[in-house]
Amino acid sequence: MKKYIIYLILILAVGSFIFVVKNNQERTVQLIAHRGANNIAPEHTITAYKKAIELGADFIEIDLRMTKDGYLVSMHDDTIERTTNGKGKVSNFNLDELKKLDAGSWFENRYKKETIPTLEEIFETFGKKTNYYIETRLVNNEPIMEEKLVKLIEEEGLQDQVVIESFSPDSLKAIHRIDKEIPLIQLIYPDKMLEVDEKEIKNYAIGVGPYAPKVDREFVERMHKAGLEVDVWFDRKNEKEYMKKILSYDVDTVFTDYLENTEEILSREESE
Template sequence: MTKYWIGCLLIPFLTLSLTSCGDMSVSEGSQPRIEKEHAPRVIAHRGANEWYNESTITAYQIAAETGVDSLEIDLRMTKDGELIAMHDETIDRTTNGKGKVSDYTLKEIKSFRTLELDNSKVITEEIPTLREIMETFRDTQSYYIETRLVNGELAMEEKLIRLLEEYQLLNENLVTIQSFSEESLLKIKALAPYTELALLFRKGSFSLEKAREVDFPVIGIESTDVTQKIVNELHKKGKEVHVYFIDKQTQKEEQQRVMEYQVDGYFTDYIHFTKEILAI
């Protein structure tokens, strides 16, 4: 049975048991239940990538069915200026093609397929554009979108804001935009001043001084850089702390560790696990 069908078959039973999919090391009822409006955000990292090809329409659909707070989408720009969902600079790791996204037109990108092996069966799906994702979900989901420089230049911000405005997502406060590039976030702020923005820090490069001073309401930190002092200091400044995880092998342990610090958001590769430890 493929990851996709495992996810789909178990989704109707989520209200009965959050331990249906994946390995759970936290016992049922071990944490006090958190009211939804006060709960940390559960952000589906590249969709439900535990069960299906990352950053695909199906992965996002599965994640949406689990009731996550946001769908995390990494943006790359094609040679002809189209925005697609792809984490890596190249398509080598996740598709049957090779090369940089920026070296291909959208038509050429669409000739490749995302690939994943499950029980010796190859699962394939096309690489989606951001427009196709928005067309699928419209205002039924919240989006957590990552921008980046394109060949060192600010290139995707105006295109992104036009798309968000076209689907009226900014008016509904359904979008958070994150980036490691402060320059990119400042351009977004100039184009759409009321959009929630999150400044990301790379592993090992976190600066509490900078995080406190920047005019962004959310700070994204790699889990191993998170301490109680950092969370407390940023909370004093009225900022939220959203945590991402590089190492899947230690992610569950790290999620439990940072939970004790009362962080405000989890970029999770293990949706059910995160929901269970948070008791939501």
């Protein structure tokens, strides 16, 4: 009887694994967990990334900032007050100072042991279990973090599991000079949509990242015709309003703050 139960558990586990793999293979749109599963855990923390992976995200998104002593950390804002109990610019702190901060209690007061993770810690925690969608930023208006970023990617052997995005062409071009094989996405500010030069972008990037409410079918088709993929991003407040329409334009990838909701929309669309 005990052997029968063990066999049954194994069959169910294998069946569940096959279903998840098959489901992800059939899905035509890639899902990026924006700042991790930030609607159910504090953004850009190890816990938020773990939950995103558990929910089936194709990529976890990592916004990078650089500390005073040169470490790359996962933080959206250039200051720390919104998501920690500290105050000031990330670039004014050494890593050991940032590590003493509470990066979780602000979120429903349930995550009191969360700290600001370094990119290296994220890579060491998840390895090849997931894919990484990483946003770079200029440091004092200069592309400074790019060489260190590429070095970390190469040391962990994650070249095939990383996409790098940025609003800064200078940052992306710096990475392209270092390693032409890393896929790059040129993010587009909402007020710059009419200025998109797909021929120029094609010289260094594989795609564009426009603001969803500014996207229409004609824009997506124009980018696809140029050989560029379209990875759209939202404001959290308007994602649910625009998601279904955006998916109907055959975009390639979507950022989402609500993984389960987006997966439900995709499942309905693909079953119709």
